[in-house]
Amino acid sequence: MTHLMTLSLQDIASGLPGYEPNDLEVGLAQAFIARLLPRVQAVEKLSLRSALGRVLAADQISPIAVPAHDNSAMDGYALRGSELNAAGPTRLRVAGTSLAGAGQAQDLPPGCCQRIMTGALMPAGLDTVVPQELSARDGDEIVIAAGSLQPGANRRRAGEDLALGSVALPAGRILQPADLGLLASLGLAEVPVFRRLRVAFFSTGNELRSLGEPLPPGCVYDSNRYTLWAMLQRLGVDALDLGVVPDDPQALRSVFAQAAACADAVITSGGVGVGEADHTKRIMSEQGEVLFWRLAIRPGRPMAIGRLGKSPDAPLLFGLPGNPVAVMVAFYAFVREALLVMGGARPAPLPLLRAASTRALRKRPGRTEYQRGIVSRGPDGRWQVEITGDQGSGILSSMSRANGLVVLGHRQGEVAAGDEVDVLPFEGLV
Numbered sequence: 235m236t237h238l239m240t241l242s243l244q245d246i247a248s249g250l251p252g253y254e255p256n257d258l259e260v261g262l263a264q265a266f267i268a269r270l271l272p273r274v275q276a277v278e279k280l281s282l283r284s285a286l287g288r289v290l291a292a293d294q295i296s297p298i299a300v301p302a303h304d305n306s307a308m309d310g311y312a313l314r315g316s317e318l319n320a321a322g323p324t325r326l327r328v329a330g331t332s333l334a335g336a337g338q339a340q341d342l343p344p345g346c347c348q349r350i351m352t353g354a355l356m357p358a359g360l361d362t363v364v365p366q367e368l369s370a371r372d373g374d375e376i377v378i379a380a381g382s383l384q385p386g387a388n389r390r391r392a393g394e395d396l397a398l399g400s401v402a403l404p405a406g407r408i409l410q411p412a413d414l415g416l417l418a419s420l421g422l423a424e425v426p427v428f429r430r431l432r433v434a435f436f437s438t439g440n441e442l443r444s445l446g447e448p449l450p451p452g453c454v455y456d457s458n459r460y461t462l463w464a465m466l467q468r469l470g471v472d473a474l475d476l477g478v479v480p481d482d483p484q485a486l487r488s489v490f491a492q493a494a495a496c497a498d499a500v501i502t503s504g505g506v507g508v509g510e511a512d513h514t515k516r517i518m519s520e521q522g523e524v525l526f527w528r529l530a531i532r533p534g535r536p537m538a539i540g541r542l543g544k545s546p547d548a549p550l551l552f553g554l555p556g557n558p559v560a561v562m563v564a565f566y567a568f569v570r571e572a573l574l575v576m577g578g579a580r581p582a583p584l585p586l587l588r589a590a591s592t593r594a595l596r597k598r599p600g601r602t603e604y605q606r607g608i609v610s611r612g613p614d615g616r617w618q619v620e621i622t623g624d625q626g627s628g629i630l631s632s633m634s635r636a637n638g639l640v641v642l643g644h645r646q647g648e649v650a651a652g653d654e655v656d657v658l659p660f661e662g663l664v
């Protein structure tokens with residue numbers, strides 16, 4: 235990790251225009267978090283297939299041009315464009331055949347063409363390919379109708395995909411299937427990637443029980459460690475599950491120490507609200523510097539953000555609220571992009587769909603709301619979104635039924651049935 239700054243969190247917060255920790259606008263909280271993020275520095279070399287989903291650590295420069303030589307885009311006949319007859323049919327004699335993978339044919343006499351296959355090198359001096367469907371074969375000649383072909387057509391030029399020495403993929407790129415193919419087309423068998431970010435997570439709360447344990451009255455099974463684990467898997471980080479931690483000072487101190495020693499970032503759920511039985515906030519504050527926010531958001535109002543240590547490189551703490559939907563919304567709104575950036579990525583903003591709400595939505599300006607919805611094609615072929623019933627922040631079933639989140643921005647007011655709203659689709663969130 236690098237030293238980016240030596241400012242305290244309070245220093246950074248006071249530099250933000252309109253910082254109000256008890257009613258913090260989502261965009262401001264995101265901007266604040268963006269200023270905290272230390273980056274992974276360690277790099278490893280991986281074979282292409284192992285690098286899928288990993289973050290490129292250096293620009294990849296093309297060591298060759300792709301394609302390396304001019305070649306045919308069609309199965310047909312290569313010819314000189316200057317010999318195409320504009321006024322009547324063109325008749326050319328077939329002098330030979332060029333197959334993909336073979337060497338370059340040389341010096342065809344005037345009036346000749348060459349049978350050629352897709353990917354075969356353009357014979358010297360020939361610049362145009364007529365697809366075989368647009369020519370008629372007549373013994374050892376072909377006939378091309380006037381006007382059926384432009385000079386220069388169907389020739390792939392050397393370097394038209396990637397020029398020699400150009401940046402084929404920039405550092406910070408999260409490698410996608412097409413990228414592996416692109417790197418392979420350059421002959422690169424290995425790429426440098428940043429080591430995976432290590433993210434520790436645990437749940438707090440005396441009422442939580444792990445799977446397999448009996449469930450006494452007043453207790454609930456811990457679901458947040460499963461949603462958190464799943465969201466972290468999708469991000470491609472190393473997720474370290476530190477279990478359920480009771481609301482006990484010693485246990486909390488020890489798990490925070492363990493997390494800080496092994497992780498770049500720590501995510502907790504629960505114990506950041508206004509309740510009384512909690513030691514979590516106090517123990518968090520002992521570990522370094524932690525700010526406690528109430529965000530202008532629904533769900534996900536309380537949140538702790540901090541560093542588990544004094545230096546700017548100390549592991550970051552994201553203390554998320556305990557409610558099962560709030561923890562997911564807070565993760566997508568604040569944690570996801572932060573972790574990608576810490577891992578060296580330069581993530582693009584997530585694409586939003588515009589969809590007509592099938593019903594009126596209550597919303598007042600002054601906070602950002604994330605409502606669970608099902609997006610589908612409406613009868614008119616346009617996207618529509620239907621809210622999935624009860625939006626309580628403990629109702630995980632309505633999150634599970636959803637295929638996206640309706641995002642109602644800070645300034646947005648009431649939504650009438652049929653109004654278009656922004657939807658963040660779950661597919662493609664990685």
Ligand SMILES: Nc1nc2c(c(=O)[nH]1)N[C@H]1C(S)=C(S)[C@@H](COP(=O)(O)OP(=O)(O)OC[C@H]3O[C@@H](n4cnc5c(N)ncnc54)[C@H](O)[C@@H]3O)O[C@H]1N2
Pocket residue numbers: 437438439441442454455456457458459503504505506507508509534535536554555556557558560627628
């Ligand atoms: N007087 C007020 N009470 C509450 C407010 C408020 O503003 N004033 N805010 C509510 C909101 S919103 C949330 S969110 C919670 C936040 O509180 P905590 O972060 O301290 O969360 P907990 O109290 O620990 O838990 C809340 C809720 O979620 C359940 N939970 C917690 N962890 C898990 C888990 N790992 N798996 C499943 N369920 C979990 C927990 O049992 C509680 O029911 O405060 C509200 N109250």
Ligand code: MOO
Pocket residue numbers: 531532533534535536555556557560561627628
């Ligand atoms: O805002 Mo709380 O985080 O809704 O459930």
